[in-house]
Amino acid sequence: MDTGIDSYLYNNTSVIHRMNPMTKVVAVLAMVISVAIVKDINMALFALLLSILMIIAAKLPIRFVIKRIWSPFLFILLFAAALLLSGGEGEILWSIGFLDITAESALNAALILIRATAAIIMITALLATTRFDIIVKVLYDLKMPVFLLQILMFSYRYIFVFSDELDNMRNSMAAKGFRPKLSMRMFSSIANMLGMLLIKSFERGDEVYRSMIAKGYTGKPTIITENKMYAKDYIFVSFALLIAVMIHIPALTQSGILTGIAG
């Protein structure tokens, strides 16, 4: 089964697929930034719920989403585990040898886990329902620096080329009888293969640059965009921005900042 990030792009069956890309990008970016810094665990849970609702609205199969978020989730899990065991103030809930899990460390770990998971799910919902080239164009319209966009574009374009090259090399190793067995020879063969991929990527880099020069590249932007926003798009973006701000109200109230302002 094809589980590439763009494998559900062309389903085009959901309201999220059909939504204006600018609206989607701005709403998701605002939500992701907001979720990443939210202090209140209930609000983080609310954001997680929102992200799951986005997946349901986008009609993305749950297996696909799990497969897409699995690797970054493991990475975050490691961070959360480190945070959990880092101790802190408050009641000790559990001790493993010299490591204490306190109420504060448990809360911090849960918070980082929930908000990072919510952010990844939101990004997955965006990437799986919006063509990457359109996201790039939206970012261009949002005045993201052109050099950054070009790096982003090339990364996306050449991921597929390099993965094909890697597949070709793996197939050719298999065709010559190579079977991955835990041995020094296996590590050496894989290292050689990766080395070759690196050399090829350098060469390809040169050739791509050569071809850009052959097309008169001077460093100026080379993107044409044609995205139009309508009233309903502005309403949706405003609504998303409002939610992105509102999820910080409990924490701000608790810290006294909001009451201070009100007072």
Added chain:
Amino acid sequence: MGFEEMTETENGKSENCEKQSEAMDEVTPVLSVKNLTYHYPKNKMALDDVSFDIYPGEKVAVVGPNGAGKTTLFLHMNSTIKSKGHIFINGKDVADMNPTQRVKEVGIMFADPDNQLFMPTVFDDVAFGPLNLGLSKEEVEQRVEEAMAMTGISDLKTRVPHHLSLGQKKKVVLASIISMKPEVLVLDEPTANLDPKSKRDVLEIVNKLNADGMTIIISTHDVNLLSELADKVFVLNKRIIETGTPRDIFSNPGLLEENNLEASDIFKFFQLLSSIGFDCEELPLSFDDAVNEILTQMEESGGHIHLHTHEHSHEEMIKLRKEFQYRIERID
């Protein structure tokens, strides 16, 4: 037709070619290569004193063995490899031109399309060149539409390059070059690894561009398409070994062998036929030529073609097959 007769005809053609060349001398060449010598790092010779002129509207092929320096020569043509004083376009040194000027004069299509399609969609790739020329959005869009229509890829406009077949990718690259409307189009092995239909498509596009006045320079190993791809051929093997029409080149077995080349299958087959009595004025180079030749012969001889062996038929066939580098044992 015997060999001698054929050679006479070929000489006649060559004379015509020379007369044509003399006439061309009065026209300013669109591209001139003058005494170009280039060494790879570690002093390995890549090009040795290469000189030639290409005139407006010509359709020229550069053929030669692998590693003959074809791609290196092409890289000089748009100054990717700098070589001041050696490459001139319409009399101006290409090394002195700015990138925008240069791409208006020469468009180069390299062999690997994956290196040349780096934008997110087909449209963006075809628009890349015109945008670099500083054209307005409307004009860029118009050029993109024209180039895509010309190459038959209008339906791929919003597709991402990594989902395309090799044939489609090559056509997109071609569109992305012709959207810059260069005066000279340089194609490095445009038909390599393509299926027969895609080859034919590329051939048709190239011929149409040439008919519209674009000067074409092609490197190819595809000898069966050579006569359709080019009117003039340069045999390059570090230096220019020979210049002539495809027929001149195919008729020189020594030249072909020394440079890892061969004549087209049709040409070779009709050479064989001529040894068993098929008498034609000019050996056909392509399938279409062959069909015409056969039909003409049949019309002239009352609906028949007469083939027969004679005293020397067998020897001639052996000689020919030897020249074509077939194993002699297979004949016996």
